[in-house]
Amino acid sequence: MLKLYYFNLRARAELIRLIFVAAGRAWNDIRIEFTKWPEYKPKMILGQCPVLELPDGTQIPQSLSIARYIAHETGLAGTDNLESAKIDAVVDTQRDMNEIFHTKVLFEKDENKKSEELEKFLANDLFKYVNQLMALKKAYSMDTNYFVGNKLSWADLYVYLSIERVIKAAPQMKTQLDNHFKDTFDVINNNQNIKKYFNERPDTPF
Amino acid sequence: MLKLYYFNLRARAELIRLIFVAAGRAWNDIRIEFTKWPEYKPKMILGQCPVLELPDGTQIPQSLSIARYIAHETGLAGTDNLESAKIDAVVDTQRDMNEIFHTKVLFEKDENKKSEELEKFLANDLFKYVNQLMALKKAYSMDTNYFVGNKLSWADLYVYLSIERVIKAAPQMKTQLDNHFKDTFDVINNNQNIKKYFNERPDTPF
Structure with a gap:
């Protein structure tokens, strides 16, 4: 399952979550506590969130890039x-x-x-x-x-x-x-x- | 042929032009003189440039949206x-x-x-x-x-x-x-x- 890493906030991740929701797709909504951020930060490709992680470990950063990708994968990014x-x-x-x-x-x-x-x-x-x-x-x-x-x-x-x-x-x-x-x-x-x-x-x- | 409307500057249009060039595609590179802008402005979908215009008159604004579109159309936007x-x-x-x-x-x-x-x-x-x-x-x-x-x-x-x-x-x-x-x-x-x-x-x- 796709993992979405972000904090327990709407902010920069909510668009991505809403695309998953509207498309009826499940995802692993990982909400990092601020106290745990020092542990997670070095594991994130640019040292920042949101990050989408694929089952093979590939990470995609940048909220709009992630949103566009999920939209394409779920049919919410147009027909051509x-x-x-x-x-x-x-x-x-x-x-x-x-x-x-x-x-x-x-x-x-x-x-x-x-x-x-x-x-x-x-x-x-x-x-x-x-x-x-x-x-x-x-x-x-x-x-x-x-x-x-x-x-x-x-x-x-x-x-x-x-x-x-x-x-x-x-x-x-x-x-x-x-x-x-x-x-x-x-x-x-x-x-x-x-x-x-x-x-x-x-x-x-x- | 696709028309690209912009001023006689690199600035926000040069990426789009360079995608056309790298892909070996011809386009109509319309460079608007500043004195002519009052004539063109009301014809542009958001009153601003760059704008890509298709043969049927459809206009796409926003430089990065145009660039991504041309990149997809010419094979410069990835294989999947x-x-x-x-x-x-x-x-x-x-x-x-x-x-x-x-x-x-x-x-x-x-x-x-x-x-x-x-x-x-x-x-x-x-x-x-x-x-x-x-x-x-x-x-x-x-x-x-x-x-x-x-x-x-x-x-x-x-x-x-x-x-x-x-x-x-x-x-x-x-x-x-x-x-x-x-x-x-x-x-x-x-x-x-x-x-x-x-x-x-x-x-x-x-």
């Missing part, structure tokens, strides 16, 4: 190279938003600076990227439920997890964001595998 | 999902280095701050990522010339272009960096298609 490229373009656009949101807002430790940066993000960045995501959906979707083609892909799951994090930091944005993402997010929230996983996953701070 | 994932992991690790180098050094406009940040990058970051790249090569390469498997991939080309940019900013690092990358870079520099392209491509500032 072009559909995979459209999915990648949605992921990279969401990643552009996340880079600003994570580095400027989420990882900022000074509380005053953090709320200033959040205001700036909401005023200047958020809807620029939401509009870009909607432009891609308009061009690539064959079914209003999905960003690309006519079935669930890892791009839908990545947007879902990313926007959920924005709403957690800025609950006042929920209604506006729901207007844009409702169809896709309803499908994800009503997926039986995902529902069950959300009910059973460990409760972690982020 | 696992090899593609290894290639992606190398690309994402190089991208981690580039994110620091580009945002802190290359895009810094204050000249004093720029040289301070360059010193910090060379002292703290550069060899951390070089060592990570070497760890991946050690695990994934079946031929010392290539990062993954036993043939050229878009990961080799991405590392080449990225390290070339570091050497341009810090020529004193050339010998040290050459020691790590020599085998791969020799293969790229001796590739006849690439040689010809380097001789003929427009001379641009970056």
